[in-house]
Structures are given as C-alpha cells and as structure tokens.
Amino acid sequence: MPTAHPSGWAHADGALRGPHWLREPADPNALVDHLWSQTAVKADGVLTVGGVPLPELVREHGSPAYVLDEADFRARAVAFRDAFADYDVFYAGKAFLCTTVARWLAEDGLSLDVCSGGELTVAERAGFPMAKVGFHGNNKTLGELERAVELGVGRIIVDSFHEIERLAAITTELGRTTGVMIRVTAGVEAHTHEYIATAHEDQKFGFSIASGDALEAVRRVHAAPGLRLLGLHSHIGSQIFDTAGFEVAARRVLALHAQVSEEIGVEMPEMDLGGGFGIAYTTQDDPSDPSQLATEMTKIVEHECRALGIAEPRLSIEPGRAIVGPSVCTVYEVGTVKEVALDGGARRSYVSVDGGMSDNIRTALYDADYSATIASRASDATPTLARVVGKHCEAGDIVVKDEFLPGDVAPGDLVAVPGTGAYCRSMASNYNHALRPPVIGVRDGKTFTVLRRETVADLLATDVGVS
Template sequence: MRAHEAGWAHAEDGARGPAWLREPADTNALVEHLWSRTAVKVDGALEIGGVRVADLVAEHGSPAYVLDEVDFRARAAAFRDAFAAYDVFYAGKAFLSTTTARWVAEEGLFLDVCSGGELTVAERAGVDPGRIGFHGNNKTVEELTRAVDLGVGRIIVDSFAEIERLAAIVAERDTTARLLVRVTAGVEAHTHEYIATAHEDQKFGFSITSGDAFEAVRRVLAAPGLELLGLHSHIGSQIFDSSGFEVAARRVLALHARVLRDLAVEMPEMDLGGGFGIAYTTQDDPSEPAQLAAEMTAIVEHECRALGIAAPRLSIEPGRAIVGPSMCTVYEVGTVKQVALDGGAVRTYVSVDGGMSDNIRTALYDADYSCTLASRASQAPPMLARVVGKHCEAGDIVVKDEFLPADVAPGDLIAVPGTGAYCRSMASNYNHALRPPVIAVRDGATRVVVRRETVDDLLATDVGGMA
C-alpha cells in the first residue's frame, strides 16, 4: 500500500481491503477463534454467556464492554495449569477492576500492577499483597512507601534512583523489600514500534550491554534491607512465537550466571515477562499456553545446561492473553455512508456510537480488529465496510476493514471481539464522551463490573461552576 500524506486512514488502496482479508461465505457466522468461548449466534443474534447482546444493550445501553466470565477464568486457569512450575502474574494494566482482581486470585494467579492506582484496586479487592508484583519506570516515593508498608511480594526496580529510594524507605522502617531488577536484553520483538520494549533506546530497565544491569544488581546487594530475588525481562507485546524469548533468555541468563560467578550470589527467580499474542483477525495465529510453556521451559533448561547453572524459578506475566479475547464491545450503528474514491472505488463508512474514546488502539497502534452484525440475521451479500466512531478526528476508526451484510443500517448492533486488553484501561473522555460500562455475563445473567460514566461524573472535576 502506497503512503498517503494524510496517513494510513486515507489511503485509497484500502477500499479493496488488505490482502489477507477474505470475503466470508456467511456474514452471519462467527469466526470462532476470535471470540470468547460462550459466544454464539442464535438465529443471527449474538449471545454471550447465555445473554442476548440485544437484551444486554436494552438494559445497560451502548456502547458497552461485554466480559465473558467463563472465558476469563478458563484462560487464567489454562496459563496456571500449563505453567504449573512457574509463578503466573496477571498483568493488570491490560484491564483491572476489583472483580477481575478477585477472579485472578480465585484462579490461583498472582497479580502484577504498575501504578499506585492499580495497587489500590488490588488492595480493595482483597488480593494478598504477598502475591502482588509492582512495576513502573517512575514509581514515586509515596507509591514505593505504600508498597513496602503493604508487604508487596516483589517490586521490580527500574532505575538507580529507585534503588536509592527503596533503600531509604526500608531503612527508615527497619524492614525489608523483595526486588527484581528489570533489564533490557537488546531484543526487539516483531511487533509495532510503540509497544516493543526490550530494545536499548527506551525508558524501561537497565541495559545488559552497557553494564548498567550488573551495576544495578551490585547496588541492590549492597543495600541493607533490599532482598534481591532475580532479574526481570520483557521483550514486547502481541508476540506469536518463542524466538524472541529465546534470545532474551540467553542474554538474561548469562547475566544471571555472571552474578553467580563474580558476586557469589545465586538469585532464586527470573521473570520472562508477558506479551503473548491473541487473535484479533483471521491473520493471527497465537500459540496455546501449553505450547508456550513447553517451548519456554526448554529454552531456559537448554541455556542453563550450557552455562552450567541451576535453573531459577520462572515467572511470566500474561494480561492480554487472558482478558483480551474474553471481552467484546457492542455498538449501535448511527449512520451508513458511501464515499466515492478515485478510480470508481467506493468506501462504506459505518458509524457507531463509540470510537477512539473506548478503543484507542486502532488510531494509536494501527491495530486491526474484526466485527459482526450482532442484533439480527441478514440474507444480504457481504459488503466491505469501515467501522468508524463518532469523534471529531479523521483517525477515529474502530475496524479498518471488515465484511458486513450490505443491508447494515442505523439501529443495528455491531460487536467487535478481542477488546478486553487496553481498551477500557486506555479509554478517555475525548470530546467529553462518557466511558462505557463493563458488563460481566455468565449463565444467562449480567453483572455490572464497572458502571457507565454519567454526566455528573464528567462534570465532577470541572470546578468552574455555573456561569
């Protein structure tokens, strides 16, 4: 596709859709691996958790995030069981609420947070602080103090300043804190530039190449009250194979072995991070947890044998891979517009009542999504469409290209799968939009997990008052 000076959203060749997108034989059918496990079509109408999406919208309004509790728990359990020899931390940044934090704990997972706000949600949910990991590249003194006072199980340190802050906090309280040192292994996963996090030129961690990582380990070991658990590495997001983990594990384990050799310290743990991919469209083919576990374990065991060291206890941090497929977003169609392009092509814009305020990923990452007509069956032929939002922004696109029935019309409901990760958690009030609710479904019943924002919520922080 040739570049367009106004950006990818205006490239004319897109009117024909990407090469991988195939016209469906039946627009009423679900592409099953894109949806949560209880999602089905009944007479063309989408049901999740035994609840008709149209009924859910009638009760709770649209747009709405629909969270399949059975699917969420099953995916959490699949990682727990596949990685039974590991500690599995659910990455709360993908999506966190008190309800999902409790589900995570009930399914036997640990919880990873990366801000004081996420830590507060975990505390409110009653999560055992000893089973919490605390990430972040710029944790404040207040956040670190709170983590120490709560007894957070491990703090992943990200800078020399943070090591000094923690040393002062534990000295003042005459206590200890358990730490991992986040390192950058110089490995860039095959993913979008903005979400690849293990290359050198970025804000996270200590570089192994420059020697900063070894120096960070040395400083932690020299500080009274700081207990070093091990090293932490994260190579990116939406990763579909283990090759990136292989290179990163080799470099991180080499540092692990150097610490043992030069400082006579055997660190008991190592975290290989998360970033496991999910299927957003038919072009995605993610690995199952069991396959990932087998491959990653083999990689670590092989490298440890080569280095002549014992394997540390491993941990991972799936977030998207658990909650991503467990949630979809339901919208109501407001307008359908056909726009003539050069060369006789036509693009059909299907505008819905949400957009980049509830899913920024398409605009931010050029992410791809799929969708389906959710409220009825259609006998109309497939039509290539672009699903767009209602915001005052040309890049306000939800689904760049997908086949919908040609009779899609105002009042229809459209559902977009795979919106559990980084959609509600990155949602905004752009154009003063009200953020949608999260509605959990199970066994024919609905439960509000996060309520819809109201106009009162929107105005609560506006202290200007009435004119």
C-alpha cells in the same frame, strides 16, 4: 468473519480486489470462533455471549458496552496457571483491572502485576494477597514505593538507579525489607509495533545488559540492607506470536544471571520472562496456546541453564492480554451509514457507531486491526467493504479499519467487536466529554455490572469552575 485490511484495490470488473488472502466471507452471519470468547454463539444473526443475547444486554444496560465473559476469562487464567504449573503466573493488571477481576484471580490462584499506585489500590480493595503482587513502573513516586513496602508487596521491579536509592532509603526508614527484581533490557527487537516493543536499547524501560548498567544495578541492590535481591526481569514487548524473541532474551538474561553468581557470589532464586503473548484480533493472527508456550519456554531455559552450568531459577511470566483480551467484546449501536468512493471506482461504507476512540484508542494509537460483526439480526445482503468509525471529532477515530459487513447495515443495528478486553477500557478517556462505557459481566444467561457507566455527574464532578 474474515477481515479485510487497508490496501490498494484493483477492480477492473467492478468487484473489489485486494491481497491474495482477502476474501469476502462465505457466511456473513457466522462467527470465526477463535476471535471470540468461548461462550459466544450466533443464532439467526443474534450474537449471544455467556448465555445473554446482546440485544437484550443493550436494552438493559445501553450502548456502547464492554461485555466481559466471566467463564472465558477464568478458563484462560486457569489454563495459564495449569500450563505453567512450575512458574509463578502474574496477571498483568495494566491490560484491564478492577476489583471483580482481582478477586477472580485470587480465587483461581494467580499472582498479580501492577504498575501504578492506583492499580495497587484496586488490588488492596479486592483483598488480593500482597505477597503475590509485583509492582512495575519506570517512575514510581516516593508515595507509591512507601505504600508498596508498607503493604508487603511481594516484589518491586526496579527500573533506575534513582529508584534503588529511594527504595533503600524507604526500607531503612520503615525498618522493613522488600523483595526486588531488576528490569533489564536484553537488546531484542520484538516483531511488533515500536510503541509496544520494550527490550531494545533505545527506550525508557530497564537497565541495559550490554552497557553494564544491569550488573551495576545488581551490585547496588545486593549491597542495600533493606533490599532482598530476587532476580532479573525481562520483557520484550507485546502481541508476540512466537518464542524466538524469548529465546534470545533468555540467553542474554541467563548469561547475566550466571555472571552475577560468578562475580558477586549470589545465586538469585528467580527470573521473570515477562509477557506479551499475542491474541487473535483478525483471521491473520495465529496465537500459541498456553501449553505450547510453556513447553517451548521451559525448553529454552533448561537448555541455556545446562549450557551455562547453572541451576534453573524459579520462573515467572506475566500474561495480561492473552487472558482478558478475547474475554471481552464491545457492542455498539449504529447511528449513520454513508458510502464513499475510493480511488479507482471502488466504494466503502462508513458505519458510524456510538463510541469510538474514547473507548478503544488502539486503532488510532497502534494502527491496530480488529474484526466486527452485526450482532442484532441476520442478513442476506451481499457483504460490502466497511469501516467502523466512532463519533469523535477526529478523522483517525476508527474502530475497525476494514471489514466485510452486510450491505444493508443500517441505523439501529448493533455491531460487536471482539478482542477488546485488553487496553481498551483501561485506556479509555473522556475525549469530547464522552462518558466511559460500562463493563457488563455475563455468565449463565445473567448479566452483572463490573464497572458502571459514567454519568454526567461523574463528568462534572471535577469541574470546579462554577460554584
């Protein structure tokens, strides 16, 4: 379903008018396939995912609920693994991680990137091979570093001189060695929201190449007996749709790679190009498929290495959102509907659902766009401009800023929002003492609980004020 965006509306004839690309949907009961997981279909207005009609899923598991399409997730993971066959593909666990997902990744031959002790614990609980784990983070605690070394994590991505010192002391004390990559900032301005652009100079991540800090970090890691220098790591941001930024970053990182070889005499065996590959949240998004990304990124590295006269390092990437994002939709139940007047006489329906910013903070945090559809019935009503909002005590509690929904949307209807697999459940909160929704897996017409719904007992378990 085409998505409207918040804009000024001209309506001389009483009809809504927006930007040139804004159109009412030809069929409000249809799905735009590339916004949804591969098994999602609609028949007679009812949305089915993984062979499970969402009204049936809600009757069994309640709402709101995240619906995880196992077949879609695993197909996307394998597509990256196969397209980047000469790379190491690390799934970025921060997008969404649980023991079930970690087991799927292990079975399908991917590596795993974690960025906290908690995520590392999930990997350990799932029996994930630690040699295939990378550990990120700009402020890992001593305890987290010690645990990573004890478990034999394959690579730790260091992010500060203090961390290099701490890690060197830990490996000495434990009598162990650990593989290390150095997070560098390449000074690239990714075309994305400022909070998810991570390669420009003025932000918290990495060692600056331009200032010389990155080269100094290489020297210190190389000099530490317990640290095994693997290579450089670059990540330019998230929700990126072309490889232009990767090209600039690769050129600068490979130049440093060559400088290390020439000045320090070290041939670093690896280089990580990061992740951040975008997905389609609305009809305006046009992501590249893994094969296209692999072809373009490999050409970039091959060209730069030839120009520099250096051997190509072993490459790795870190897709997270691009795997799990489209594999999940969130289903809500409508509670209330109200119509409000906009400037100039146009009107918008506010469709309130039983979740909101506690289960999807991205709209409030990043001004993110989403799409939505009625999932429980067909409608012949004229589509009207709607805003899907949550139940929390915040004016910014918006799930979908603008969407055309049937004009007869009513309490009890189910609304489904696609593309909610990344940074929704992983950033969910108990704001207003809300209970975090479950993650319900679907496959071949059956449901299974991946993460159960929180209960009031869970909510009160840490409240020790009353004995």
